Amino acid sequence: MPDSVVIVGAGVIGLTIAHQLLLDIQCQSSGRLKKLTFISRNYPNDKPLTHEYTSPWAGAHFRPFPHRQETYESDRRESGYTRVTYRFFQQYAAEHPESTIEFMKGVDWLENPSSEYLGLGPGLSKDSLTDLRTLSKRELPSGVHYGCEYLTWCLNAPVYLKFLQSQVEQLCLRLNIPLQFSRVNLTSLQDIEKWFGDTNVIFNATGTGLQYSGGYDPKSFNIRGQTLLLNVPEPNSIRYANTTITHQGNDGLWTFVIKRPAVNGNPQYILGGTKQLDDDLIVPREADTQALLSRGRKLFPDLVFPDGSFDIVRVNVGFRPARQGGSRIELETSPNNGLKVVHAYGFGGMGYEVSVGAAQHAIRLYKSKPSRL
Template sequence: MSKPHLISLSLIPPPMSHVVVAGAGVIGLSIAHQLLLQNSKIQKVTIIAKDFPHDLLTCEYTSPWAGAHFRPYPHKPESWENDAREANYTRVTQQFFEKFAALNPDSTIKFSKGTDFLEAPSKEYLELGSGYNADSLKEFKVLEKLPDGVKFGAEYLTFCLDAPEYLKFLQNAIEQLCKLQNIQLQFVKLTLPSLKYIKELYPDVSLIFNATANGLQYNGSYDPACFKIRGQTLLLNVTQPTPYNRKTITHQSKDGHWTFVIRRSATHYILGGTKQPGDDYPLPRESDTVKILSRASKVFPDLDTSDIIRVNVGFRPARRGGSRVDKSLHEGLPVVHAYGLGGSGFETSVGVAKHALELAGLGRLESKL
């Protein structure tokens, strides 16, 4: 069994309350960040993960590859409760980001118009169902002028961010908050064999937040409802003026393929993408790249796709039945689980973190729907 390798700081070490976060994706880092923003009683925080934002990126570390924008959808009858819960996470996140981005421009969070174009919209879209209407979304409007083949279009206020830079920002912010509050902090590079192993490493642990992508369990097994969705996107360098610096556009064809363009920075844009459940191929596929570019040439004809900086591959950590955000007790040790968000990690991140803190008795989740 591998020994942990400490890669970051250890501050003033009082032997008091010790919180461990397992996982350093956007959910794990958001939980730690919100914990430090809301609570001053914690004396020690340890974050354990195989990968951290400042490491060389791998396809298994999904968060840095994300397009990272907010795209809502109407609740489906068969998954109503879960859809409503996760939609509320996104609204809580958006409200937090509105204030936070203004105070922290280096967070890379930007607000703009979000636009959806659907060639074969479901009944829930056409009827402006719960979660997808002016009651739920800011600046929501159904569009009358539509591209060829599109049967439904709408726009709303959305946000996007530069995923890898935002993760680094969160890690740095966690460090700074711990320094200001004299909280002992460790970042530990380790592949955990089980959540129980945390207790063996740190007998003083008082609370675990389980933000492992695929639902690592206390005994070392994984949540059987979890599965991976392979995503391939292109990072473009676009130096010419483009309308996409002021809006994100998501287009769904009648055969179900999603094509989207999301601004990441001044000249960098994410063009995607694929949704391939159960596909664990870790390298870029040229055939996927060709298909993405072919679709983009039709739905985004004014987007310059000639300069591809990188082809991204990541595995969205999804879960059948929806995400798991709940609490369990193991040998007297409380564990709060927060995983299985699939491709919605960034847009739900603050809401999930606040719910996790509420379950731990350390915060409160507001209802925004």
């Protein structure tokens, strides 16, 4: 019997689950769907976009990291998701340049590197990264004590989300699967059974983890991020047109520059960013903007126009949905009616990096035997 699937959340995780599921069906490795329904308060083509919808505001690039001892298991799992995504993007970027996925050099500069970085531990080693190279001292800027480079990717987050939704729509038409986008305001996953009574599979991609009986995962929390979208001088030939750079200072602050590839016209660039816990300010904070500009002027001078100014297109504020102990990808079932719920949330600022790997894991669980809710 074909399944009636609901995906809750239309950020990068929810859309990628739908996309990977439909590609799987197209390859005839899984059964057909009776219908596919999205439930979300926000969608990629909404205008204006809200701060609640984190995915469009992302810098969206791949940055590897060594597994930390205190979070080794979750780091290993999530790092594995990033490698699956990486491999998928390598093929998909060539087939779909309109996706804006673009491969280029990634560079890390750390003023106070941990032992995991210095030792090239799991997650930051040549066995899972392409073209990984430790930089020599003469290649490092002043104050930086460790640097490396590797092959990375970046993409234009809002354009990519619209592309993903379009791919989902086209695949549903091709496979003759009814597709619905709904804006029902859920207070629990259980509400889905009231509004969509024939549902037998739910993918829970709600970011902070809406629960079956109501409320949100108590382990979930938001990390406020503020970044700047910039026009820059010489946007197609500037150094950052082919290189993303991430810098960590002795003060623990991260500063990065990431290209936003353009389908038509000139690319723009993201200068970031902040990672602020217990901060729910939804509007831009001028002090954060000025701090970013100050660091950017010193670290990435090519972003500055000859008259010493920055051309700020927009100040972005978003809330990365993180979770204590790492993300949750888990399958449960209702003892009452056998309803399957596949949880896939809590990825923090790694949504794009883990998207395909996490989606494929969630789909494998959907096909397996669940535990009980």
